[in-house]
Each structure stands twice: as C-alpha cells, then as structure tokens.
Amino acid sequence: MDKSEKLALSLSGLLLIVFFGALMYAAAAEDLEVPTCITDMDPFTTDTLFQTSEDTYELHMIARMWAFQPSTIRLPVGSTVDMYVTSQDIIHGFKVENKNVNLMAVPGAINYVRVRFNEPGEYFFACHEFCGAAHHTMAGRFVIEESVDEPETIGG
Amino acid sequence: MENKETEHEEEFKPKGAVAFFILLIILFSIIWFGLYFEMLGRV
Amino acid sequence: MSDYSFRFTKSSKYLNAALIIIPMVLLFIGIYGGLMQTLFRAGIIQSDPFVGGDYYKGLTFHGVLNAIVFTTFFAVALGNALIPYSLKKPLNTKVAWASGILMLAGSVLAAIVILMGEATVLYTFYPPLKAHPGFYIGLTLLVVGSWVAFFNWIPMYLEWRKENEGKKTPLAVVGMMTTFIIWLVATLAVAVEILFMLLPWSLGLVDQINVMLARTLFWFFGHPLVYFWLLPAYVMYYVFMPKLAGGKLFSDMAGRLVFMLFIIFSIPVGTHHQYMDPAISSQWKLVHGIFTFAVALPSLITAFTLAASLEHAGRKNGATGLFDWMWKLPYFDKEKWFFPFLITGLIIFIFGGIGGIVNASYSMNTIVHNTAWIPGHFHLTVAGPVLLAFLGGSLYMVGQFMGKKIRFKGFAMISPYIYTIGLLIMSYGLKVGGLMGMPRRTNTGASYANPDSVLYQPDWVAYIDMSVIGGSIMFIAVVIYLVSFFGTVFSKSDSTEEGSVVTFPISEPLHDEPSTWLRNFKPFIIILIILIVLSYTPVIYDVITTTYDTSLPYSPNSPVPLR
Structure with missing residues (x-):
C-alpha cells in the first residue's frame, strides 16, 4: 500500500471516529438518543x-x-x-x-x-x-x- | 519512450489527490458539524 | 496494450441489447412520473394528465420502475457483458434468456398493477397497506430472474479460477460478483418477507401480519439494495474511468479491498433506517450505526483512489501544480462522451456521501428521518452517480451490442452536465425543506403548499418550487440523452467486421500489488454471515418479543381494514 493511500485511509478512519465521539458526547451530555424498546407500558387505545x-x-x-x-x-x-x-x-x-x-x-x-x-x-x-x-x-x-x-x- | 513513461509513473506521487482528499475531509466535517450543532440547538 | 475485443454470440448480443432498451422505456415512464411529482408537490397539477391517478400512484411507479426495475436490468446486463468479456468465456445464452424473460415478465406484471392503481404502496410496500398479489409476484419474478443471471456466472467464474490458478481475477469480475453476492444475500430476506408474509396475506390465506417484522426484513434488504445500485457504478469508475481519462487505475489493491469491505459491511446495517422505529433496542440500533460508519470507509477509499487515478491522467495530459490536473481531463471531448457521465456522478457523490454519513449518524437521524431531506439525499446517490453511470453504460453497451456507432454524441456528452445542474437545485430544495420539517412522500400541493388550506406552510413553498425547477431541468437532460440513445438504437447498422466484436475500455493498474489475501470471496462471505447473525439476531428477537399485535390488511383509500 502506497504512503498516500495509508494517509487517506487514516484520515477517513479519524473522521469517522471524531463523528462517533461527538455523537456519544451528545448522548451522554444532552441525552440525545434514539427510541428504544418499551416494555413497561400497556397497550392503549385511547389518547x-x-x-x-x-x-x-x-x-x-x-x-x-x-x-x-x-x-x-x-x-x-x-x-x-x-x-x-x-x-x-x-x-x-x-x-x-x-x-x-x-x-x-x-x-x-x-x-x-x-x-x-x-x-x-x-x-x-x-x-x-x-x-x-x-x-x-x-x-x-x-x-x-x-x-x-x-x-x-x-x-x- | 517506453522507459521514460515507466520512470514517470514510478515517481508519480498523487500530491494533488492528497490535497483534494484533505479538502474533502474538511468539507465533510463542516457539513456534518453544521447539522450536529443544529441538533444540539434543538434540545 | 491494445484494446482487447471479444466476440459475443448473436443471441447474447440480442439479449444484452434487449436488457438495455426495454428498461430504458420503463425508466422513461418512471422519470415522467418523477417530473409529475414535482408538479403535484407544488400544487400545479391535482391528477396525472396522461396516466391518471394521484400523487401516490405516480410516486409508486416512479420508485419501482426507476430504483428497482431499471437498476436491476442494468446490473444484469453489465454482468452479462463484463463477465464473459473479462473471463473470455461464452455466456450460456439459454439460461441468460430465461433470466431476462423472468425479469421482464415480473416487471411488466408489477408495472401493470401499479398503473391500474391496484398497488399504491410505494416502493417500500410496508404492510399493513396491501397491494394486489400481482405486485408481489411481479417483484418476486424480477428478483428470481436476477438470481438466475447470477447463477449463470458462478460456474464461469469457478472454471476460470481453476484454469488460472495463481492469477488475479479481473477487477471487473470481482466487482460484478461482489454486487450479486450482496444482492443474493439481501434479497433472501425480502423473499422471506414476500413469500411467507406479504403474498399469503395479500391472497387472504393468512389474516394478520406482524408489521414491525415485515419492516425489519424489508430494511435487511433495503440498505444493501443501495450498494446493489452503487457497485455497478463503482465497477465502471474503477475499470473504465481511468482509461477514459487517459491514465491508469492508481491502485488495483484498493479496488479489491473496497469490494471485499462492501461484502462484509453492506448488510448488517439495515436498522439505521429504523432508528426512529419502536420495538428495537437503541443499543442494537447503535451497532448497526457503527457498521454503517464502517461501510463509509470503502467509499472514502474510492474517492481517494479515483482522485489519484484522475491526477495521473491529468499529469499525463500535461498538468503541473497541485490542482491543475482537474482541468486537464476530457470533460467536453465528444469522442469521449462516456467520461462526463462518470465524472459528474463523482462530483454529485461528494454531497451524496456526506449526506449518507449524516443519515447514519444515530441521534442526528432525528433531524432528517422521513423528511424531504431523505429524497434530497438519495437523488444525490441513486439518481446521481448511479443513474448517470448507468445511462452512460447503457449507451455504450447498446452501441457495442448492436454494432452501431453512437449518434448525436454531443447530446450525449452534454446531458449529464445539464442533469447535474437540475439535480443539485432539486436536492438543495428538498434537503433544506426537509430540515425545516417538510415531510417526504407527501402531496404537499394539496395541503401544505396550498395557500387556501388551513395547513398552509408558507416557509416551505420556495423549496418546493426549487424542486420543480430542478426536476424540470433533469427531465430535459434525460430527453436530450434519449435523443442520442434512441438515435443510436434506430440508426442504420454499420455492421462491418469490426462492428461485430465488443470492446470495453479496461484500465491498467499503476500499482499492481499481489494482494493474495483479497483474492478469494470465501473468508469475506464467512465474516459477513457472522456479522449478520450477531447484528440481526437481537433485532429480530426484540421485534418479536416487544410487539403485541398483528395487523389486518388495509387499502390506501379507507381507514377500515379490508376484512
């Protein structure tokens, strides 16, 4: 693998790791999560x-x-x-x-x-x-x- | 001629492509963090 | 090295020409539907002036014909062309014809029920909206037909490997096999969804259906589907483009690594389309999100490798300095009309790529999910690099297989640039509108963009109008392209001896490392299977244990179930 290719690959990996870190920060600091399984709620038919x-x-x-x-x-x-x-x-x-x-x-x-x-x-x-x-x-x-x-x- | 071309290829270093790629990564970061802070602003 | 030519049998040439011309007609119907949708969304029309029916029927045939039918036909045609060509082995034409006929029958059946208004379920066909059984049967035949085409290539590939031990498989073959390995695994899930859930339920043999389970199986297929679209374009980028530009592929190993990474990571990622769904734990959604980040890697490597290949070409054409090579490429060379179709797609894909990373970014999905941002995004991928590469490839192949010279080359050359301008305008409108909360798949013209409606959203109107302008430019660009395409198809044949052989612009590699660890699909397929089991077992378990009810079928026209 060429030096320049290694550089490009490392930069790409770094970019994705930075993005991921920022998302984990948002989850920890601001509670920004995606919906999860709800098991403690009975089905409802009225609002x-x-x-x-x-x-x-x-x-x-x-x-x-x-x-x-x-x-x-x-x-x-x-x-x-x-x-x-x-x-x-x-x-x-x-x-x-x-x-x-x-x-x-x-x-x-x-x-x-x-x-x-x-x-x-x-x-x-x-x-x-x-x-x-x-x-x-x-x-x-x-x-x-x-x-x-x-x-x-x-x-x- | 044939030899010269091979030589030219051996020493070909994609400096322009590396520069382009760095700019691409910077552009990606700007767009992504723009939307990331939009999300934080909506909390 | 002179271009290598290969003599296809007459029958396989007819077949490949048919596999390109027929879907081109279907594509045009779909693109017409796309234009009508921008008009619907802006409130300019209330019903389709030619085909009849509402926005949602148009949206269904736009999605099915363009994203599923056209793409599948083209991928099969490209494989039928490149695999025999690169392996120097004749195609088994009987099997290939059987595959083509199955695909055609299925597509026509699905198209008829959609145009009759019996399958207004959009191309994702989520239950409990129910389509006519003919829709599900049609899609099944299309998929099975594409499997048959793939099964036809496997023995050719294995035989070649046996005869050429120690040699690298041609990159074009690696790419096409990768495309169809991913396709086969992914379509197994949608086959289960259709054959064991939707079809019996649609026929009335089964009363109820688990909607979340069907949805999850759909997305098991739905995300790898985008790689099935993208990979034939990647094959053309890696194999054709460096040569068309006048250079060499910077790294052969990068190409092989990219395809193998796609095999590993393109399937255990589907749940990132379901970030906002109930009944799946957030930690498993995160796992799929991490794999989706991983599948961005091969595309980033591709961006670099192709830039380096183009720089190599540019320098050969006399470029100096850091960025001069970008201007020394054959952008407006009529004789190299294929190049614009590939380079415009790559420029568009800069925005498609980062948009995809945004969508995959876990909690950030809340700002874009199911808003107009999403069609804004995927038009920059499937209707950008994929469509443009496929249009260029279709024109090239139709010329080769019919033994005809390309007519109206100037029209062909200019059409991708016009298309790109329209696409960027349309997608900008959709994306910004989406960030403001404008929903996708919604006939805004009848409510949110209608000043007389109580739901009128004046802030959205400018962005909806942008999609009309952009969409119209895209439509005009495709018409310009079709002048060249059908001009070539209906031109008088200049069948000389030279015209009866087929040639593809196959690039030579600049760096040709042995990359022995990338020569066999087997280890990568095994890793894929392990990752699928690890990532999907908990998701399916969550879906089955957390849903509490199943659903009767519904028609889109009534809130009362059909039985």
Whole structure:
C-alpha cells in the first residue's frame, strides 16, 4: 500500500471516529438518543394527557388514518413531555418542527420519546410516512404558551 | 519512450489527490458539524 | 496494450441489447412520473394528465420502475457483458434468456398493477397497506430472474479460477460478483418477507401480519439494495474511468479491498433506517450505526483512489501544480462522451456521501428521518452517480451490442452536465425543506403548499418550487440523452467486421500489488454471515418479543381494514 493511500485511509478512519465521539458526547451530555424498546407500558387505545409532576406531562398519542389523536396539545413553557405513540391502523410517523422528536407510529408497538419545550411558540408536525389517500392532511401541533391555565388537547 | 513513461509513473506521487482528499475531509466535517450543532440547538 | 475485443454470440448480443432498451422505456415512464411529482408537490397539477391517478400512484411507479426495475436490468446486463468479456468465456445464452424473460415478465406484471392503481404502496410496500398479489409476484419474478443471471456466472467464474490458478481475477469480475453476492444475500430476506408474509396475506390465506417484522426484513434488504445500485457504478469508475481519462487505475489493491469491505459491511446495517422505529433496542440500533460508519470507509477509499487515478491522467495530459490536473481531463471531448457521465456522478457523490454519513449518524437521524431531506439525499446517490453511470453504460453497451456507432454524441456528452445542474437545485430544495420539517412522500400541493388550506406552510413553498425547477431541468437532460440513445438504437447498422466484436475500455493498474489475501470471496462471505447473525439476531428477537399485535390488511383509500 502506497504512503498516500495509508494517509487517506487514516484520515477517513479519524473522521469517522471524531463523528462517533461527538455523537456519544451528545448522548451522554444532552441525552440525545434514539427510541428504544418499551416494555413497561400497556397497550392503549385511547389518547390522554396527564400531569405526572410539577412540569412533567405524559401524553398517549394515537395515529390513525388520517389524524393524530390529539392533534393539538397546549402546554406551558418549560413542560417536559413523555410521549407514547402508537398506530391504530397502518404506519404513520411525524417530526416535530425545531425539536429532536421524530417517531414512527407502528401498529402493534409503542414508541416513546421525552421532549422539553423551553421556548414558547407553535411546533408543527406533519405525518411523514405514506398512509393512504389523505396522508397529506394528517398533521398536528404543540402550542407552548407562557401561561396555560389548564393544559389541554384538541382532536380526539 | 517506453522507459521514460515507466520512470514517470514510478515517481508519480498523487500530491494533488492528497490535497483534494484533505479538502474533502474538511468539507465533510463542516457539513456534518453544521447539522450536529443544529441538533444540539434543538434540545 | 491494445484494446482487447471479444466476440459475443448473436443471441447474447440480442439479449444484452434487449436488457438495455426495454428498461430504458420503463425508466422513461418512471422519470415522467418523477417530473409529475414535482408538479403535484407544488400544487400545479391535482391528477396525472396522461396516466391518471394521484400523487401516490405516480410516486409508486416512479420508485419501482426507476430504483428497482431499471437498476436491476442494468446490473444484469453489465454482468452479462463484463463477465464473459473479462473471463473470455461464452455466456450460456439459454439460461441468460430465461433470466431476462423472468425479469421482464415480473416487471411488466408489477408495472401493470401499479398503473391500474391496484398497488399504491410505494416502493417500500410496508404492510399493513396491501397491494394486489400481482405486485408481489411481479417483484418476486424480477428478483428470481436476477438470481438466475447470477447463477449463470458462478460456474464461469469457478472454471476460470481453476484454469488460472495463481492469477488475479479481473477487477471487473470481482466487482460484478461482489454486487450479486450482496444482492443474493439481501434479497433472501425480502423473499422471506414476500413469500411467507406479504403474498399469503395479500391472497387472504393468512389474516394478520406482524408489521414491525415485515419492516425489519424489508430494511435487511433495503440498505444493501443501495450498494446493489452503487457497485455497478463503482465497477465502471474503477475499470473504465481511468482509461477514459487517459491514465491508469492508481491502485488495483484498493479496488479489491473496497469490494471485499462492501461484502462484509453492506448488510448488517439495515436498522439505521429504523432508528426512529419502536420495538428495537437503541443499543442494537447503535451497532448497526457503527457498521454503517464502517461501510463509509470503502467509499472514502474510492474517492481517494479515483482522485489519484484522475491526477495521473491529468499529469499525463500535461498538468503541473497541485490542482491543475482537474482541468486537464476530457470533460467536453465528444469522442469521449462516456467520461462526463462518470465524472459528474463523482462530483454529485461528494454531497451524496456526506449526506449518507449524516443519515447514519444515530441521534442526528432525528433531524432528517422521513423528511424531504431523505429524497434530497438519495437523488444525490441513486439518481446521481448511479443513474448517470448507468445511462452512460447503457449507451455504450447498446452501441457495442448492436454494432452501431453512437449518434448525436454531443447530446450525449452534454446531458449529464445539464442533469447535474437540475439535480443539485432539486436536492438543495428538498434537503433544506426537509430540515425545516417538510415531510417526504407527501402531496404537499394539496395541503401544505396550498395557500387556501388551513395547513398552509408558507416557509416551505420556495423549496418546493426549487424542486420543480430542478426536476424540470433533469427531465430535459434525460430527453436530450434519449435523443442520442434512441438515435443510436434506430440508426442504420454499420455492421462491418469490426462492428461485430465488443470492446470495453479496461484500465491498467499503476500499482499492481499481489494482494493474495483479497483474492478469494470465501473468508469475506464467512465474516459477513457472522456479522449478520450477531447484528440481526437481537433485532429480530426484540421485534418479536416487544410487539403485541398483528395487523389486518388495509387499502390506501379507507381507514377500515379490508376484512
């Protein structure tokens, strides 16, 4: 092997190791992980939102043809949400705008992510897995406000 | 002629390709870390 | 060294020409579908003006015809050409014809049910969306046909190895065999998915299906599929391009190492498409992510080796200095019209390559998964280097196998540059839109890009419009290419004695190390099998134990199950 080839190979290896290290740092420092197996949650068929501690909420969301239940979730700034998502029919999915939330909703399985909303605003999400003729009308949003008297969900 | 060509090839060192490759790695790092910090900003 | 020529039998020449011309027609239908999709997404059309049906039907035939049918036919045609040519052995034409007929029958069957609107399930055909059984049968026939082509080459390869002990297998053959070893292993999983799950369920013999299991089997196949697309292009880069540029392949060993690394790492990586899925533990997703990083290595080595080969060519053409060689290459030489198809693909692949690393980067996948970034990315790979190399290869082979001179060489030469401009515009729009949250596979024209809709997202519109502009330029480029392609096909044959033999531009290596440890596929296949078992056993176990329900079939038109 030529010297220059060895250099190119080492540089490539180094690049990938640096990337990997940065990802492991993000996982350790910011808890940036990908969804994992959920085994401590019973299957659910209705959507709910409830408070589990002062600023923590648990959301059970159902995706179906062609709506998210709930489709609007109104919460105060600083809320942390434990989101559990499943599908009642075929595969759906969504990504919340400007947030590291991106989940597939698959029938027969529960998906989970924890997200914290530090800034007020509207966080839009659209169904991003093809789910039939009206797929493009399936969307929802988080509405995060400075003061919310009663956290609520709309569309269910 | 034939000999000269072989000689030229023996001493061929891909300096330009190495320089190109280093630039490529730098470009890759810029793009990748751009998106990485986008992700950190969305926490 | 003068170019070596090989006399193919008449029958195998007809076959190879047919394997290129027929999918070219299907490709054009698919590309037409692609153009319509950009118009749908921008809200310019609401139904297909020629074929009828909605965005999703168009998306299905665009994906199936371009990414699965055209690519498979081309890979088989290239193998049918390069393997007999490089080994100097005749092709068993009966078997080769059987393979071609199976592939054609399957493709036509699948295309018909898609165009009838009976299989609007996109090219990933995730259950519980159900397609007409003809769709699954058609895909199976296509895959089986490609297996038959591969099985036809194995005895030729083994025989050659026996007769030429101690000699290196020609790099082109190593590359084509690698392509089909990966293809065979990968398609076994999708064959299990189709034959034991989807087809009986679609026929009504089985009621329910485990959606996550089917999805996982699909991605076992779905990622190596991209290497099945890419590797024939790599074969052309390594074997043809240095010679076309006027130089030599910098390192023969690098080429062999790259192909062997692809055998090892291209399959135990599929779960990186399922980072955002439930029912698979994150640590196993990470393992697949690490292997995906590993499979980036052979592509990085390729980038360097090809740059060094082009530098060698550039210096032979009189270049001095550090970067002068880049300008001393035959970019606009009509007689070397094949070169632009390869070099444009490589330039595009700079962006395709880093995009792929981003997608594979574990938690970073949350910012791109299933957004418009993804089609933005894979158009820079499969619809970039792969398509362009395949178009160039198709034109070259059709000229060789029909014994015709290439017509409208200027059109052929310029088309990849025009295409590249369009592609970069379209992909930029898709990628930036995706980072803003724009979903892929979505008829945005009917909602998010429609000012009258309550869902209107004004921020996305500029990026959607960019994909219309880029997509239109790409379409025009392909039409320009087809003038040359069909101009050649329908031109009067100038069949001289010279025209009846076939020649390929095979590059000589500059560094030709013995690389004895890279000469045999066996150890690498064994490592592959070990890695598959280690990486997929826990994933399948997770999927089976963590899912709690199975699914009835659904049509895309109703939220009520079909039975």
